[in-house]
Each structure stands twice: as structure tokens, then as C-alpha cells.
Amino acid sequence: MREPGTPTIDQLRVFVAVVDAGSFSRAAKELHRTQSVISYTIANLEAQLNVVLFDRSKRKPLLTAAGQLLLADARSVALKVDAMRARAKTLSEGMEGEVSLAVDVMFPTATLVRILECFQAHFPTVGLRLRIEALGAVTQLVLDGVSKIGVSGWMINTPDAIERQALGSVRLVPVAAPGHPLAREPAPIPTAIAREHTQLVLTDRSTLTAGSNFGVFAMRDWRLGDLGAKHALLRSGLGWGHMPEAMVETDLTSGRLVRLVLAEIQPVIYPLYLIQRVxxxxxxxxxWLIQQLREQAPEVARPS
Known part of the structure; x- marks a missing residue:
């Protein structure tokens, strides 16, 4: 038996149309063709593939076992071609095929989700590559060209190749589990006492922040590259540390975490910046994405 040939996209579309319409005649009406053309196209497709797709012995054509197996492939190919054509159309109109975004872990998750949902609705054919990182890692991604747009936290020095604009800020508050020794200390807690307990500190592997300590006060600290892990460790009572106020709001209300009042350590205002290569x-x-980030960025103590 000869090897199966290569079906055309039109043959696959007709195959899917007949299945969805339930008959050759209805498919002909939906595709604005004659029934004889539809029948001829299906016959040619069957000849190309060396299989019978429809059982024509009944009043309505029914898929054979082979037809049922090949239908999923036909749909998949047709959908991929449609997606390719749609993306080609956006490219021909001057729109990029993909947007890459790196976001600091401190940026409110609910706001980010809302923006990304709107992006997908407005630009269904534009791919979105998202990375969420801490501290200098966002700047490093933009600097290296991995991400075109970045929402970065505070940096001591911004590389000359990076354009930076103030975007907003979030409030970081010191917290601990209710069973932690600091939670039982009368407020305000002296800095000397806070320093005796392990502080959980967010860090990153970027060389841009090497040797820098952001808000580290304790003599012992655990360095974590993941804000979710820090959150979990705080709730387990293994240390104390600063967290975005919005992220721990439910924990503070439910009592799973306690806000610490430190004598000499005030809540930290963590600035956010929109960055991109010049x-x-x-x-x-x-x-469009940049405009949404500007409009929906957190308003807490926005830098002047």
C-alpha cells in the first residue's frame, strides 16, 4: 500500500465542516459550495490518506473509526493555521508578535492578574512572556534583553542603558506568627530584641544587588529567593520579616500573622519603577501594557 499523501488545509476544513454540520448538504450551505464539490473534496481526502472517513451506507454520513481518530488531528491543524494567519495579520499591521514582561514580586498579584486578563482580551494573537523575580533580577532581565518591559523595585544604581520611570510603591510591614516570641513582646519592640531573632529576608541571585542588604536588621537571617516561601515560613513561626501589606492583609485580619510594632524600624515604602532599554x-x-501598568499601579505613598 502506498504511503498517505499530504492533505490540503481546504480538505481538512471541509472534513471538519461536514462533521460539525452533520451532513454533506449542510456543510455545502455553510461553506457556500455545491454538495458535489463537498463530496468530491472528501473523496479526494480519503484517497490522499488511504482511509475511509465516513460510512455512507446510512441516511446521514457517520464517522468511521479511522475518521474519529483523524478528526482531532484535522481540528488541531486547522486551528493552528488560523492562529498563524491571525498572528501574521497583526504583524503586517505593525503589531509585535510577542511582549515580554518581568515583574517584581512585590507588585500586587491581584492587580497584575487583572492587567494580564485585559491584555489577553485585547491582544489574543500577541504572545505574552511573563517572569516574576525579586530585586535586581528584574533589571538584569531587561538589561540582558530577555524582557522588553520591567516593573522593578528600588535599585542603588540604574545602568545607563535602562530608562526608569516612577510607577508607584507598596508598603512593607514587619510581621510574625502569633506564637513567635516577638509577637508576645510589648510594643514598641526595642531594636536590640528584634535583632536577636531570625529575620526572613528576600534576596535574588542578580549581580546588580551583590553585597547589598535591604532592610536587614537581625544578627541572623535566612535569605529566600521566593516571596511565597517567605510567606509560608513566617506563618509557621520560623522567623519575622517584612511583607507587602496587601499580601498579608487576610492573615492579619484572621490572626495567622501579627503586625509588629518596632521601636526604631518603621514600615518600609518599597518604590516601583517602570523600566525598559533606551x-x-x-x-x-x-x-498598551505600559499604560495599564501606569494606571493601575498601587497608589500607596507614590514617589514624588
Whole structure:
């Protein structure tokens, strides 16, 4: 038996149309073709594939076992071609095919989700590559060209290749589990006492922040690269540390975490910045995303 040939996209579309319509005649009406053309196309497809797709012995054509197996492949190919054509259309209209975004872990998750949902609704054919990192890692991704747009936290020095604009800020508050020794200390807690207990500190592997300590007061600290892990360890009572106020709001209300009042350590205002490479401006979808980030960025103590 000869090897199966290569079906055309049109043959696959007709195959799917007949299945969805339930008959050759209805498929002909939906595709604005004659029934004889539909029948001829299906016959040619069967000849190409060396299989019978429909049982024509009944009043309505029924899929054979082979037809049922090949239908999923036909749908998949047709959908991929449609997606390719849609993406090609956006590219021909001057829109980028993909937007890459790196976001600091401190940026409110609910706000980010809302923005990304809107992005997908507005630009269904534009791919979105998202990375969530801590501290200098966001700047490093933009600097290396891995991400075109970044929402970064505070940096001591911003590389000359990076354009930075103030975006907003979040409030970080010191917290601990109710069973932690600091939670039982009368407020305000002297700094000397706070320093005796392990502090959980967010860190990153970026060389841009090497040797820098952000808000580290304790003599012993655990360095964590994941904010979710820090959150879990805080709730387990294994240390104390600063967390975004919005992220621990439910924990503070339910009593799973306690807000610490430290004598000499005030709540930290963590600034956020929109960053991008100077010589690599975003396209239409990227500009829309930047505008949404500006409009929906957290308003807590926005830098002047």
C-alpha cells in the first residue's frame, strides 16, 4: 500500500465542516459550495490518506473509526493555521508578535492578574512572556534583553542603558506568627530584641544587588529567593520579616500573622519603577501594557 499523501488545509476544513454540520448538504450551505464539490473534496481526502472517513451506507454520513481518530488531528491543524494567519495579520499591521514582561514580586498579584486578563482580551494573537523575580533580577532581565518591559523595585544604581520611570510603591510591614516570641513582646519592640531573632529576608541571585542588604536588621537571617516561601515560613513561626501589606492583609485580619510594632524600624515604602532599554521601545501591544501598568499601579505613598 502506498504511503498517505499530504492533505490540503481546504480538505481538512471541509472534513471538519461536514462533521460539525452533520451532513454533506449542510456543510455545502455553510461553506457556500455545491454538495458535489463537498463530496468530491472528501473523496479526494480519503484517497490522499488511504482511509475511509465516513460510512455512507446510512441516511446521514457517520464517522468511521479511522475518521474519529483523524478528526482531532484535522481540528488541531486547522486551528493552528488560523492562529498563524491571525498572528501574521497583526504583524503586517505593525503589531509585535510577542511582549515580554518581568515583574517584581512585590507588585500586587491581584492587580497584575487583572492587567494580564485585559491584555489577553485585547491582544489574543500577541504572545505574552511573563517572569516574576525579586530585586535586581528584574533589571538584569531587561538589561540582558530577555524582557522588553520591567516593573522593578528600588535599585542603588540604574545602568545607563535602562530608562526608569516612577510607577508607584507598596508598603512593607514587619510581621510574625502569633506564637513567635516577638509577637508576645510589648510594643514598641526595642531594636536590640528584634535583632536577636531570625529575620526572613528576600534576596535574588542578580549581580546588580551583590553585597547589598535591604532592610536587614537581625544578627541572623535566612535569605529566600521566593516571596511565597517567605510567606509560608513566617506563618509557621520560623522567623519575622517584612511583607507587602496587601499580601498579608487576610492573615492579619484572621490572626495567622501579627503586625509588629518596632521601636526604631518603621514600615518600609518599597518604590516601583517602570523600566525598559533606551534603544528598544515597545510596539503597540507593549505600549498598551505600559499604560495599564501606569494606571493601575498601587497608589500607596507614590514617589514624588
Amino acid at each position: 534603544e528598544d521601545p515597545p510596539g503597540q501591544a507593549g505600549r
